[in-house]
Amino acid sequence: MATMTALYPTASRTVSPTVSAPSVTATPRRPRAKRGDGDRLRDEILAATETLLIQTGDVDAVSVRAVAEVVGCTAPAIYLHFVDKAELLLEVCGIRYRQLNEFVRTAIANITDPVETLRASVRAYIQFGLEYPQHYRVLFMQPGLMDPALWEALRLQGISGIDALVDRCSRAIATGGMRETDPYLMAVGLWTMAHGLVSLRIVKPRFDWPDMERTIQHAVDTHINGLLRP
Amino acid sequence: MATMTALYPTASRTVSPTVSAPSVTATPRRPRAKRGDGDRLRDEILAATETLLIQTGDVDAVSVRAVAEVVGCTAPAIYLHFVDKAELLLEVCGIRYRQLNEFVRTAIANITDPVETLRASVRAYIQFGLEYPQHYRVLFMQPGLMDPALWEALRLQGISGIDALVDRCSRAIATGGMRETDPYLMAVGLWTMAHGLVSLRIVKPRFDWPDMERTIQHAVDTHINGLLRP
């Protein structure tokens, strides 16, 4: 696997010195939490996992040991706060998923026109994906994670992005200006289009991309144009 | 990692009995190749890697040892034919990449109308991706592999898909019926759209997808409609 990673130097598997161990001789230990502050380490673990995810850009590179090193505790200490590694990663990504939905909601808050709402929400989705590529990757570019347990849990919390998008599509259809009349099919189409741009950009950074703002605009506008009645 | 895999049972890490070891007691050994037949094992290794890639659906699950077991030889024997694991995987995926381009070429062979050529080529790309999801994943959904060495090598061989697509876009623009006049931007838009559908379908199989033929048609037609002058 070392060879595979070396093939294409996206990220180092070792933790950067600035984060892990400023001292050369020994890893600095964080002070033990006070009696009631048991949850403080939990938060620090979540933050460290987040940091590692961003730094390495690869879930597989985030090991329990690496997280522990960043936090400044030992690996077993993590198991005092999470039943296993999967729960830890799920928690980290769930946080970011909620943030994605919130980001889109905020972006369209002041828009009234249904078609423009659609356009803005897709643009916001793409923007968020490109801003947090590592989280986007965990959420939407890897099998397993977020599927299907957490996904369902988030849907029940009423913050599922696709449900909200279907809703927005329905409103756009109601204006009478759209070719397609099935809001679900329309939502899936918009989602896959946005996902294609984000994910391909993330996975092929060395591809000769045109200016990104122009690329996003062309992709989104072309799709929206195609949805509108001629 | 075992826990992570168990979270979402896409594929078993162990080789299915029908392929690996029909006998209960011992792994059957393939007969040693004759003097001049040294390359026979090479082909068998490539085929076995392909098989494992499809069975497990995960490059990381394809270990040198697993390949050896399927072939019926020992792990070190693989190093007689490939310098390392990366070269082996690169070879396997390169074969499939050439096949993808060939598949698209064949699909549009008898079409004369430039816009319909565009439509058909994108549809063929999506179709291929959904038919060989594991290879598509290796080629376009994982960082590192195919980047940038092999990609460049294939481009030089004149079989790069994006180059051909840009060419087809130019022809479509030449008809005078398109809104966009930059063939490269247009090609990237079409590619990302197709990629979005294929990759999201692969990575989220449990999502409540509409009928796939209908989904493909809607996505492709919407995009093409959006490209055409109103």
Add this chain to the structure above:
DNA sequence: TGTACATCAGTGAACGCGCGTTCACTGATGTAC
């Protein structure tokens, strides 16, 4: 026609590594008497 010998196509055992996780423990902290 027989035999010594180079070579080809592998094998078997082992290397060091990092992984997730478990288990027995420790030492500071707060609390009850």
Add this chain to the structure above:
DNA sequence: TGTACATCAGTGAACGCGCGTTCACTGATGTAC
């Protein structure tokens, strides 16, 4: 106000595992004399 004690928040060492890769070897196969 002092002290025994339960508990909380961890530690340190070790487990078994699978990985990519290396190295010394072996035994069948073809060839030269």
